[in-house]
Amino acid sequence: MSKKFAVDLYFDVISPYSFILFEVSDQRKSLVLNLSNSQLLSLHAYRAQWPKMDVTLKPVALGHVMKAAGNKPPALAVAAKGPYMMKDVQRLARYFDLPLQFREDFITIIQTKSSINADRLICAVQMTQPEKTEAVARAHFRRFWCERKDIFETADFVEVLTSCGVANPATLVASITSEPVKERIRQYTEEAIDGGCFGAPWTVLTLEDGSQEHFFGSDRLHMIGHLMGEKFTGPVSCKL
Numbered sequence: 001m002s003k004k005f006a007v008d009l010y011f012d013v014i015s016p017y018s019f020i021l022f023e024v025s026d027q028r029k030s031l032v033l034n035l036s037n038s039q040l041l042s043l044h045a046y047r048a049q050w051p052k053m054d055v056t057l058k059p060v061a062l063g064h065v066m067k068a069a070g071n072k073p074p075a076l077a078v079a080a081k082g083p084y085m086m087k088d089v090q091r092l093a094r095y096f097d098l099p100l101q102f103r104e105d106f107i108t109i110i111q112t113k114s115s116i117n118a119d120r121l122i123c124a125v126q127m128t129q130p131e132k133t134e135a136v137a138r139a140h141f142r143r144f145w146c147e148r149k150d151i152f153e154t155a156d157f158v159e160v161l162t163s164c165g166v167a168n169p170a171t172l173v174a175s176i177t178s179e180p181v182k183e184r185i186r187q188y189t190e191e192a193i194d195g196g197c198f199g200a201p202w203t204v205l206t207l208e209d210g211s212q213e214h215f216f217g218s219d220r221l222h223m224i225g226h227l228m229g230e231k232f233t234g235p236v237s238c239k240l
């Protein structure tokens with residue numbers, strides 16, 4: 001069957017809701033939990049359930065997106081949003097059976113560190129070993145959001161790439177400051193901003209007639225399915 005619906009998923013690995021959308025789409029707990037990084041499963045279970053959907057991963061620099069949109073990370077903009085977001089993300093993770101553990105130092109991290117090199121590394125992999133893109137994105141998300149480990153330094157990146165069986169990890173890590181790689185993330189980030197993006201995850205669905213629908217958040221999969229003539233059936237089991 002030919003793919004009919006292009007779905008561009010703009011995300012930043014520092015965004016917990018991006019992690020949820022990235023994985024939610026794979027509701028099969030056993031696959032999510034037991035998947036080895038070298039295995040490629042389709043981006044999401046919904047990619048298997050909705051075979052006409054063609055997903056492209058597009059890492060962006062969320063800080064640049066927010067700046068361009070005049071936005072701020074919710075927890076920094078409104079004090080009450082921090083604790084709410086922490087509870088909300090953990091509740092969603094339980095609902096979708098994701099082994100997410102919110103880092104207590106998350107606010108400090110977003111104030112002092114940048115995930116742009118991790119996002120650039122995913123771009124570098126996409127440009128050279130595209131079949132590894134999903135595994136490397138997943139490994140970054142899991143390292144930060146499940147294992148509470150950092151994703152900021154060369155040593156972190158080498159570990160991630162090695163765990164995914166990526167060839168030439170040192171060369172790839174060195175390439176993240178190269179112009180072509182920087183240009184790729186710039187292009188994705190500008191594309192998202194031009195489409196009205198102000199946060200992450202941001203999903204752009206291109207319909208059969210070429211028109212586009214834009215979605216903010218991890219909580220719009222039911223609408224994305226609806227517009228493709230498909231049904232979102234939620235997680236297999238709900239633990240709430």
Ligand SMILES: N[C@@H](CCC(=O)N[C@@H](CS)C(=O)NCC(=O)O)C(=O)O
Pocket residue numbers: 014015016017018071072073074198199200201216217218219
């Ligand atoms: N309701 C959305 C919230 C998503 C969200 O808060 N994303 C953060 C990044 S992790 C963001 O970019 N927020 C911008 C905003 O709320 O304006 C969901 O469930 O996914």
